[in-house]
Amino acid sequence: MAHQEHHHHHHHPPPPPPHKTQLSYQIVKTSTAATIGGSCMVLSGLTLAGTVIALVVATPLLVIFSPVLVPAAITVFLVTAGLVASGGFGVSSVSVFYWLYKYVRGQQPVGADKLDRGRDKLTGKAMDVKERVAEQTGTRGTQG
Numbered sequence: 001m002a003h004q005e006h007h008h009h010h011h012h013p014p015p016p017p018p019h020k021t022q023l024s025y026q027i028v029k030t031s032t033a034a035t036i037g038g039s040c041m042v043l044s045g046l047t048l049a050g051t052v053i054a055l056v057v058a059t060p061l062l063v064i065f066s067p068v069l070v071p072a073a074i075t076v077f078l079v080t081a082g083l084v085a086s087g088g089f090g091v092s093s094v095s096v097f098y099w100l101y102k103y104v105r106g107q108q109p110v111g112a113d114k115l116d117r118g119r120d121k122l123t124g125k126a127m128d129v130k131e132r133v134a135e136q137t138g139t140r141g142t143q144g
Contacts, residue, residue: 062069103112 099110102108103115
């Protein structure tokens with residue numbers, strides 16, 4: 001009796017053949033790759049379709065709004081250019097004012113000596129003209 005129970009205990013289920021597991025693994029791998037590849041293709045197809053649809057929708061809109069968009073684009077461009085230019089002018093005018101401020105304060109900014117020389121020449125000429133005018137009016141005054 002004990003002998004029979006002992007015999008039953010040793011009965012194992014047969015192991016699965018190895019090539020079958022290999023095959024199912026291959027199928028899983030292939031199906032996974034196919035799923036990923038397919039979803040990528042679908043996504044790229046959707047993206048392409050979306051782009052085409054967007055273009056198809058946008059083109060008539062662009063045509064309709066071009067009389068609005070073109071001046072708007074030009075305006076935006078001009079405003080931007082104006083801001084950039086005025087920014088540039090602002091910087092240069094600030095530097096000019098700074099230069100004048102330094103010059104007035106008696107510091108010697110760049111080019112001040114040239115300006116002084118030019119002013120001396122100008123004042124010299126002005127003096128000559130004034131003297132000549134004074135002479136002429138003076139002589140005319142004494143004559144009259």
